[in-house]
Amino acid sequence: MNHIDMIMAAQPFAGFLGMKITEASKERVVGGSGAWVALPEGANGTTTVDSNTSFLSAPKVGVHITGVCTPVRIGRRVSVWQTEVTDETGKKVCLVTQTQLVL
Numbered sequence: 001m002n003h004i005d006m007i008m009a010a011q012p013f014a015g016f017l018g019m020k021i022t023e024a025s026k027e028r029v030v031g032g033s034g035a036w037v038a039l040p041e042g043a044n045g046t047t048t049v050d051s052n053t054s055f056l057s058a059p060k061v062g063v064h065i066t067g068v069c070t071p072v073r074i075g076r077r078v079s080v081w082q083t084e085v086t087d088e089t090g091k092k093v094c095l096v097t098q099t100q101l102v103l
Contacts, residue, residue: 010045029069046100049078054095059087067096077102 001009004021008014023030059065065087072080078101085094 026074027070031067044103046079046102048098049101050097050099052097056092056094059091059093063087065093067094072097 004024007021007024019031021029021031065085067083067085069081069083072082078099080097080099083094083096083098084092085096087093
């Protein structure tokens, strides 16, 4: 099982919603949750300490949207991630900032 399949297996609800991860590294995740790729060895996952979502515009029904998640800061116990969601034309739909505590 490759690392993208492992991330998707750990987040079954994302798969249920039809989300697909197309790229996953410590620098950038396209289509899914970024904190999973930066877990230190021995960690049991993360929990959200703070989450802020700004809805900027509404995509039309049926339009494909893409989330690109990048780290703002990755620490030993806490990481901050920002996800920018855009529609097919590149228009920003949503901006999410989350603080994750490593378990």
